[in-house]
Amino acid sequence: MISKKMSVNIQSGSLIRKMFEEGARLKELFGEDNVYDFSIGNPDLEPPEEVRSALCSLVDSPKPGMHGYMPNSGYLSTRTAVARSVSTPLTTVGPDAICMTVGAAGAMNAVLKSVLDPGDEVILLAPFFMEYVNYIENHCGVPVIVQTDPDTFLPNPDRIRSAITARTKAIIINSPNNPSGTLYSADTLRELNDLILSADHLIHVISDEPYRELVYDGRTAPATMDYIQNLIVCYSFSKSLSLPGERIGYSAISPSHEDFELLSKAVVLANRILGSVNAPALFQKVIELSIQAKVDVPNYEKRRNMLYEIVTGAGFTAHKPDGAFYLFVRSPGDDMEFCKRCADERLLVVPGSAFSCPGYFRLAFCASEKTIIGSEKAFRTMGKAYGLCD
Amino acid sequence: MISKKMSVNIQSGSLIRKMFEEGARLKELFGEDNVYDFSIGNPDLEPPEEVRSALCSLVDSPKPGMHGYMPNSGYLSTRTAVARSVSTPLTTVGPDAICMTVGAAGAMNAVLKSVLDPGDEVILLAPFFMEYVNYIENHCGVPVIVQTDPDTFLPNPDRIRSAITARTKAIIINSPNNPSGTLYSADTLRELNDLILSADHLIHVISDEPYRELVYDGRTAPATMDYIQNLIVCYSFSKSLSLPGERIGYSAISPSHEDFELLSKAVVLANRILGSVNAPALFQKVIELSIQAKVDVPNYEKRRNMLYEIVTGAGFTAHKPDGAFYLFVRSPGDDMEFCKRCADERLLVVPGSAFSCPGYFRLAFCASEKTIIGSEKAFRTMGKAYGLCD
Numbered sequence: 217m218i219s220k221k222m223s224v225n226i227q228s229g230s231l232i233r234k235m236f237e238e239g240a241r242l243k244e245l246f247g248e249d250n251v252y253d254f255s256i257g258n259p260d261l262e263p264p265e266e267v268r269s270a271l272c273s274l275v276d277s278p279k280p281g282m283h284g285y286m287p288n289s290g291y292l293s294t295r296t297a298v299a300r301s302v303s304t305p306l307t308t309v310g311p312d313a314i315c316m317t318v319g320a321a322g323a324m325n326a327v328l329k330s331v332l333d334p335g336d337e338v339i340l341l342a343p344f345f346m347e348y349v350n351y352i353e354n355h356c357g358v359p360v361i362v363q364t365d366p367d368t369f370l371p372n373p374d375r376i377r378s379a380i381t382a383r384t385k386a387i388i389i390n391s392p393n394n395p396s397g398t399l400y401s402a403d404t405l406r407e408l409n410d411l412i413l414s415a416d417h418l419i420h421v422i423s424d425e426p427y428r429e430l431v432y433d434g435r436t437a438p439a440t441m442d443y444i445q446n447l448i449v450c451y452s453f454s455k456s457l458s459l460p461g462e463r464i465g466y467s468a469i470s471p472s473h474e475d476f477e478l479l480s481k482a483v484v485l486a487n488r489i490l491g492s493v494n495a496p497a498l499f500q501k502v503i504e505l506s507i508q509a510k511v512d513v514p515n516y517e518k519r520r521n522m523l524y525e526i527v528t529g530a531g532f533t534a535h536k537p538d539g540a541f542y543l544f545v546r547s548p549g550d551d552m553e554f555c556k557r558c559a560d561e562r563l564l565v566v567p568g569s570a571f572s573c574p575g576y577f578r579l580a581f582c583a584s585e586k587t588i589i590g591s592e593k594a595f596r597t598m599g600k601a602y603g604l605c606d
Numbered sequence: 607m608i609s610k611k612m613s614v615n616i617q618s619g620s621l622i623r624k625m626f627e628e629g630a631r632l633k634e635l636f637g638e639d640n641v642y643d644f645s646i647g648n649p650d651l652e653p654p655e656e657v658r659s660a661l662c663s664l665v666d667s668p669k670p671g672m673h674g675y676m677p678n679s680g681y682l683s684t685r686t687a688v689a690r691s692v693s694t695p696l697t698t699v700g701p702d703a704i705c706m707t708v709g710a711a712g713a714m715n716a717v718l719k720s721v722l723d724p725g726d727e728v729i730l731l732a733p734f735f736m737e738y739v740n741y742i743e744n745h746c747g748v749p750v751i752v753q754t755d756p757d758t759f760l761p762n763p764d765r766i767r768s769a770i771t772a773r774t775k776a777i778i779i780n781s782p783n784n785p786s787g788t789l790y791s792a793d794t795l796r797e798l799n800d801l802i803l804s805a806d807h808l809i810h811v812i813s814d815e816p817y818r819e820l821v822y823d824g825r826t827a828p829a830t831m832d833y834i835q836n837l838i839v840c841y842s843f844s845k846s847l848s849l850p851g852e853r854i855g856y857s858a859i860s861p862s863h864e865d866f867e868l869l870s871k872a873v874v875l876a877n878r879i880l881g882s883v884n885a886p887a888l889f890q891k892v893i894e895l896s897i898q899a900k901v902d903v904p905n906y907e908k909r910r911n912m913l914y915e916i917v918t919g920a921g922f923t924a925h926k927p928d929g930a931f932y933l934f935v936r937s938p939g940d941d942m943e944f945c946k947r948c949a950d951e952r953l954l955v956v957p958g959s960a961f962s963c964p965g966y967f968r969l970a971f972c973a974s975e976k977t978i979i980g981s982e983k984a985f986r987t988m989g990k991a992y993g994l995c996d
Contacts, residue, residue, distance in 0.1 A: 217775070217808040217865050219723045219745075222872045229875065258675045268668060275665045278658060283849045285648045318708055318853070318882055325881035329744070333609045350879035354719070355609075356746065385607070418607040459673045461887030463708070463853075475607050482612045485619065489740035491715035492708055496886045497851030 225350070239564045246562060252591035254523075254579040255564040257394070257541065259458040259511065261582070266509035267457055270502045283497055289484045290316025290466070294500040301507050302449070302468050307441040313469045313476070315483045316495035319460075320426050320452035323467040324351050325490055327448050328386070330482035331420055332357040336385035338422075341371055343544065343573035345394045345424070357385070361572050367535065369396035369544070370404060373411050386420040387412065392427040392437065395571050395578040396544045397537020399431060405443035418446060418474055426452040426465075427540035429510055432517040435538060445472045448479070453503060455541070458511050464499040516541055516581070522588050523581045530595040531604025541582040544568070548602035551577050557601070561594040615740070629954045636952060642981035644913075644969035645954040647784070647931065649848040649901065651972070656899035657847055660892045672891070678884050679874045680706025680856070684894040691897050692839070692858050697831040703859045703866070705873045706885035709850075710816050710842035713857040714741050715880055717838050718776070720872035721810050722747040726775035728812075731761055733934065733963035735784045735814070747775070751962050757925065759786035759934070760794060763801050776810040777802065782817040782827065785961050785968040786934045787927020789821060795833035808836055808864055816842040816855075817930035819900055822907040825928060835862045838869070843893060845931070848901050854889040906931055906971070912978050913971045920985040921994025931972040934958070938992035941967050947991070951984040 243251045274282070289295060295311035302309045317323040328338070334356035340348055342363050352359045362379045365372050376387070389408070391400035400408075412419050423440045428451070431437050440447055452465035469480050487494070520536075523543055527534050533546040547554045551567040551574050558565050558577075568576030581588065599605040633641045664672070679685065685701035692699045707713040718728070724746035730738055732753050742749045752769045755762050766777070779798070781790035790798075802809050813830045818841070821827050830837055837860040844850035859870050877884070910926075913933055917924050923936040937944045941957040941964050948955050948967075958966030971978065989995040 217810070218720050218868050218872045219726075221723070222720050222876065223868070225875055225879070226868070226871050256675070258671075262668075262670060263673055271665050275661050278652075280652060281648075283653055283851050285646070285850045321881035321883050323881075330608050330612050333611070336609075347879060351881065354880060420607070460675045461673050461884065463883060463886050478608050478613070478616070481616050482608045485615055486612065489615075489737060490744060490880060491711035491713075491741065492882065493711050493853060494851065496853050496889070498888070499886070 221353070238559050242559070242562050249586070249590065251562045251564065252587055252594055253564045254581070254583055254591070255566055257455070257580045257582060258460060259455060259541075259582045260584050261458050261511050261515060263458045264506070264509040264511055266506035267459070267502060270505035273505070274498060274501050282501070286494060286497060286500075288488045288494050289314070290495055291500050291504070294504040297504045297507050298466055298468070302441065304439045304442055307439065307471065309441065309468060309471060312480055313471060315467045315480070315487055316500050317465050317467055317487055318463040318492040318495055319454060319465040320424055320450045321347065321351070322463065322487065322492050322495070323450035323452075323465050324348075324422065324424060325354060326483050326486040326492070327422055327450060327467055328352060328355045328357060329486040329490060330479060331385055335383060337381060337383045338385060339376065339379055339387040340572070341389065343369065343393070343395050343568060343571035343576070344388070344390060346570050348388055358383070360384070369393060369398040369535065370400070371408060373407060376411060380415050380419070382417070384415065384419055386422050388422045388424060390424040392431060392537070392539025394427065394540050395542045395566075395568070396535055397540050397542055398535070399435065399437060399538035402438040402443060405438060405440060409444045413445060421447045422450060423447060424450045426455045429456045430513060430516060430541060431539040432513070432520060433538070437539065441470050445470065446474055448473070456510060457506070459499070462496060462499045464495055464503060466495070519581045519585060519588055522585065523579060526588065526592045526595055527579070530599035532595070532599060541580060543579040543581055544576050545579065547575055547577045548604060551575055558594070558598060561597050563591060563594040563598065611743070628949050632949070632952050639976070639980065641952045641954065642977055642984055643954040644971070644973055644981070645956055647845070647970045647972060648850060649845060649931075649972045650974050651848050651901050651905060653848045654896070654899040654901055656896035657849070657892060660895035663895070664888060664891050673887055676884060676887060676890075678878045680704065680885055681890050681894070684890040687894045687897050688856055688858070692831065694829045694832055697829065697861065699831065699858060699861060702870055703861060705857045705870070705877055706890050707855050707857055707877055708853040708882040708885055709844060709855040710814055710840045711737065711741070712853065712877065712882050712885070713840035713842075713855050714738075714812065714814060715744060716873050716876040716882070717812055717840060717857055718742060718745045718747060719876040719880060720869060721775055725773060727771060727773045728775060729766065729769055729777040730962070731779065733759065733783070733785050733958060733961035733966070734778070734780060736960050738778055748773075750774070759783060759788040759925065760790070761798060763797060766801060770805050770809070772807070774805065774809055776812050778812045778814060780814040782821060782927070782929025784817065784930050785932045785958070786925055787930050787932055788925070789825065789827060789928035792828040792833060795828060795830060799834045803835060811837045812840060813837060814840050816845045819846045820903060820906060820931060821929040822903070822910060823928065827929065831860050835860065836864055838863070846900060847896070849889070852886060852889045854885055854893060856885070909971045909975060909978055912975065913969060916978065916982045916985055917969070920989035922985070922989060931970060933969040933971055934966050935969065937965055937967045938994060941965055948984075948988060951987050953981060953984040953988065
């Protein structure tokens with residue numbers, strides 16, 4: 217007597233869950249230090265000092281009503297701080313563009329609920345974060361999967377153009393990308409915008425940007441707001457401030473969005489009726505006080521380099537990520553099979569199939585340096601087993 | 607280019623929102639002290655001392671990873687504490703029955719997503735919290751509204767029986783009730799259970815219990831777990847610990863539920879894919895440390911008595927609430943019209959129509975004592991205007 221859809225979801229989700237359960241079993245059996253868990257994007261770094269001190273100052277000098285309701289969109293003061301942080305020299309964003317949400321996942325669900333009628337299509341660029349399919353289907357939308365260019369993982373304009381139909385309501389972009397680490401340049405964004413605007417109806421561009429600040433090699437992510445007209449940004453402080461458990465993020469609608477006024481009302485309403493009601497009160501205030509803070513990006517860059525060296529040193533072919541904290545590696549042979557064999561070496565990785573991109577596997581390098589260093593032997597064993605190294 | 611459903615929602619929600627906006631305007635114009643706002647259930651009392659000290663101790667001695675991901679269902683230690691608090695001498699609840707959620711609204715959405723196929727019906731007992739309709743429709747369910755008995759607002763078994771069809775998937779109960787304050791006795795729960803079990807298929811009983819501890823006159827709410835077989839409790843600490851802005855609650859599935867195993871998996875999955883992912887990490891730990899705490903219930907009882915005296919003293923007929931913090935009052939004449947006229951007296955109240963129960967209006971007595979005392983003149987003015995008092 218549970219829903220048919222959820223019965224299917226429970227079945228289909230079980231393979232990956234079994235792998236995670238296997239990980240827990242291995243850790244119990246061999247000790248935490250002897251299992252190399254690159255499976256999940258749970259930042260190993262602690263939140264920056266500014267976050268800690270904001271939290272302490274708020275809690276140690278409590279204000280009346282600080283845990284009470286506020287407008288469903290969030291505190292005006294928080295939204296003002298966020299709007300300022302999103303604004304660029306070219307694009308001024310006001311607090312009415314912002315809705316504070318339960319992470320980026322909460323933002324995406326509020327946005328998709330706001331725009332989708334049953335049967336509406338949403339274009340996804342593979343490889344993509346697997347939950348997007350669930351988010352779209354939550355609101356009776358239909359995911360339309362378009363492959364990016366192999367190796368660069370950049371959007372392919374022709375393929376996108378042929379995927380657009382009269383039912384296309386939105387496209388989801390995610391740069392820096394999970395799982396590939398690819399960063400879209402200003403030119404890529406400009407080209408994407410032209411392509412989307414050339415359709416004969418409005419298509420929302422939903423930009424999932426939890427990794428915006430995690431960019432390496434001295435580069436920065438171009439502000440999507442400056443390049444894409446009908447844009448809705450979904451953001452989370454999970455990665456940039458190492459707060460994934462606290463569920464704090466926001467949606468930001470571009471001032472140039474043709475449907476700005478109605479859409480901004482709809483997102484706040486959707487945020488309420490989907491059950492979030494509002495983003496957690498205390499962490500809204502924490503964000504307001506520490507919005508300039510950033511996790512230790514050079515530290516992630518160091519880990520990226522270490523893991524990239526280890527993995528390519530073992531003979532694997534990997535796309536060196538521009539940002540985010542994932543390494544997307546070409547799988548020798550079937551990726552599901554490969555990942556199962558990795559588990560025998562106490563190496564936990566996620567198959568590319570889980571991102572609609574078979575033939576690869578993903579490593580989250582937000583793991584500890586100790587885990588990264590310790591994993592070298594296991595990668596070499598796997599490399600040898602597949603004839604990739606001696 | 608927003609969804610058709612949301613366009614309608616934005617339109618239909620606008621009357622009540624206009625009233626709230628009118629309230630803000632009035633407060634700006636006449637000062638906060640001269641507006642008697644009984645419109646919203648935002649607890650005026652601060653969280654109990656135990657909550658404050660738990661929060662301080664957690665924040666002042668930070669532990670690594672305390673803001674990171676945990677299992678989607680919540681920390682095992684938190685679920686164990688919650689399970690213990692839900693258990694009764696007759697019913698032992700384990701941590702696997704619990705999913706920590708983003709408030710009761712988050713819990714209800716996860717539960718409804720878990721059980722509803724498109725077109726499935728959910729019975730609502732009017733008067734009810736208006737958001738239930740949205741929560742059901744979020745998951746393509748169909749709300750079926752059944753009136754309770756007038757004056758007592760207790761469920762009418764015959765009416766419920768005739769509303770049950772082959773598509774009935776669930777019934778939502780809420781005791782103590784928002785807006786009526788009615789408390790269901792053990793006998794009422796037993797009778798309801800028999801009725802539901804007599805249907806020829808499984809019907810889930812979803813019990814929304816945010817007001818469980820707010821019961822007056824020396825009574826206590828009977829544990830629904832002891833009386834109802836296929837029960838799912840949705841709970842929030844918003845009211846019992848005055849934490850509505852922090853979005854912390856849980857779902858608890860009765861160990862006697864026929865679909866316990868599959869349902870408990872489905873709820874955790876739904877909690878994840880609806881975008882909550884998990885309940886906020888820090889407040890899970892706060893709850894774990896302060897689960898025995900309770901807001902000052904006698905204080906709410908005092909306010910109930912004060913407001914009841916004022917309102918009935920002005921000639922109105924009200925059901926004296928057994929619990930929760932709302933007074934549901936018979937409206938002299940059309941309730942929408944009456945509430946608009948109240949606003950002229952700077953008295954903000956919500957029409958019964960908003961709870962599918964026209965002919966009444968609701969007052970939230972979680973307002974300050976000052977507001978309650980100050981409102982007497984306005985209620986007398988309204989009473990006189992409608993010929994209810996001299």
